[in-house]
Structures are given as structure tokens and as C-alpha cells.
Amino acid sequence: MDDRHGGSPVALRLVKEQLRVPVALLRDGSLRYTESERHALLEAAAQLAQLYGWLNFDAGFAVAAQHVYFRGLRAAAEAGDQDAVINMLGMLAYICACSGQEREAVQLAEHAALLARGRPLLVRSRAAGRLATAYAAAGDELRHRRAAEEARSLLDRGHADGPTHLYYYSGAQLDAEIGQALVLLAGKGSARSRRLHGEATAALGPLAASGRDVTHQRSATLHGAYLALAHLARAELEEAAEATVTAGQRLAVVDSGRCQALLRQLRKTFERHRRNDWANTAISALAEAGLGT
Numbered sequence: 001m002d003d004r005h006g007g008s009p010v011a012l013r014l015v016k017e018q019l020r021v022p023v024a025l026l027r028d029g030s031l032r033y034t035e036s037e038r039h040a041l042l043e044a045a046a047q048l049a050q051l052y053g054w055l056n057f058d059a060g061f062a063v064a065a066q067h068v069y070f071r072g073l074r075a076a077a078e079a080g081d082q083d084a085v086i087n088m089l090g091m092l093a094y095i096c097a098c099s100g101q102e103r104e105a106v107q108l109a110e111h112a113a114l115l116a117r118g119r120p121l122l123v124r125s126r127a128a129g130r131l132a133t134a135y136a137a138a139g140d141e142l143r144h145r146r147a148a149e150e151a152r153s154l155l156d157r158g159h160a161d162g163p164t165h166l167y168y169y170s171g172a173q174l175d176a177e178i179g180q181a182l183v184l185l186a187g188k189g190s191a192r193s194r195r196l197h198g199e200a201t202a203a204l205g206p207l208a209a210s211g212r213d214v215t216h217q218r219s220a221t222l223h224g225a226y227l228a229l230a231h232l233a234r235a236e237l238e239e240a241a242e243a244t245v246t247a248g249q250r251l252a253v254v255d256s257g258r259c260q261a262l263l264r265q266l267r268k269t270f271e272r273h274r275r276n277d278w279a280n281t282a283i284s285a286l287a288e289a290g291l292g293t
Helices: 009-027 035-059 061-078 084-095 101-113 121-137 141-158 171-186 192-210 219-234 237-250 257-271 279-288
Strands: none
Touching: 009 035, 009 084, 035 061, 035 084, 035 257, 061 084, 084 121, 101 237, 121 141, 121 171, 141 171, 141 237, 171 192, 171 219, 192 219, 192 237, 219 237, 219 257, 237 257, 257 279
């Protein structure tokens, strides 16, 4: 649901209703559970909170997502699910990194990376990848590169070793996330912004150009929009327009407030280049996708 469609109203409503069940059962003081039954309910609540929080963020509700994750963290901690705690801390760090809360992003991501020591390689890689994004958002290129390299190395060594909730975490996904992080880093006013945007286009390209028959359409749309932003920062209008057209076409399937906001941002930039044929191509494609204003 999230992989293909994103944080749509239908997805939010469905997962919210699912989450209410274990939460209501845990809160009902008249019920008595065995230790294993209570543990199962806590795990279900944590897993659903993890998904519901992410869907809220993808829909554009960052504050609501943060509230959900803090509740999910309590359930995961009480259930003793350390990997879920690490994952949700990383997700919170990512939300902060994308919401102008750079200091909080670094604090959360560093704590997640600390907890990940001794955990499966995939869990450690996922935590290092979130840390790389947090450092990039904070403008710390050196630490960003160290964390990104650690994430890649751990993923190469342990790609099949980890909890099921990291099923989506692949080399292409990590590369795209690092590309997005480089766009954030370049936006901090770095004198090397053109080079950073160039690196970002190379990292974002493969996932953004993936076919429309694969399951990860939401991620491809999001990172396709960041690819277009990176090309625009380098005044590469043709490449930016091509990335925008591809991302816009995915909106036939993807219902994501974050993706739509990024694509509207791209439209405003293209509007300043109305005399360019490629800019007009991108504007027309976005209009056809329902982003005409």
C-alpha cells in the first residue's frame, strides 16, 4: 500500500482503523492477558504505528506522524522490540531532517545508531543511512560521507540479514536516499553545491527511472522529484523536464502529499523558464497529472 500508492486518504483511514484494535484491547482494564498475548498486542500496535506514522508523513502531516511514532516507540520498547525502536527513531530523524529540525534529526539518528550496535547488519545499515541524511541536513559533509559509506558497506555484507520490516531496503533505495541527502546538503549554501547536485543526479537516477510496473512507485516518484530539483540547480532543463515528466506520470497511481508538494515546487521553478521548450513540456505534463496550479 505504501510502496505503490503512498499516504492516500484511503490508506490512512484503513491503517488507523487497524491500529485502533490492539490499542483498544491494551487500554481495556477489564481484560486480562497472558504475557505472550500482551506481547503480541504490543508488537501489533508497534508495527501498525510504524506504518501509520509513515503514511501520515507521506501525506504531508509531519507533526501527526511524529505523535504517532512516539506512541509506537512506547509499544515497541515495552514489547522489547529493539529493531522496531531503532527503525522508528530513524524515521523520526528523517522527518526532522526534511522539516528543518536539523539538530533534532542528528540527535535522534545518533541515538538510533548507538542502539543499533550489535544488531543485525541490515539494521545497522538502515540506522547509518538515516544518520547520513541527518548529517547532510545539518550541513556536515564529512560526517555525512562517513555515515553513507558505512551504510553501503553494511548493506553489502548483510543484505539478507535483518527484520522483515526492512524488506524494501535495497542498494537502489539507499543510493536514492543518499542522493536526496546530497540535495539537502547542497541546499545549505555549500560552495560545492554544483558538484553535490551532480553527485545527487547520479545517485537518484536509477530508482527514479525504474519502470512503472514495479512496486516502489511512491519512492520512485519522490526521488524522481529530487532528481529534477538537482538537475534544475545545475541549469539542466532538459534532464530536469524528463525527470519531472516521469515523476508526474506516476501520480496516476501514487497519492502522496509530499510528492505533490515537491512537484508543485518544480512547476513554479519551470514557470520562470516559460521561453524554454523543455520547461513547457514539464509544465504541461504536470497539468495533465492534475497539478495545473
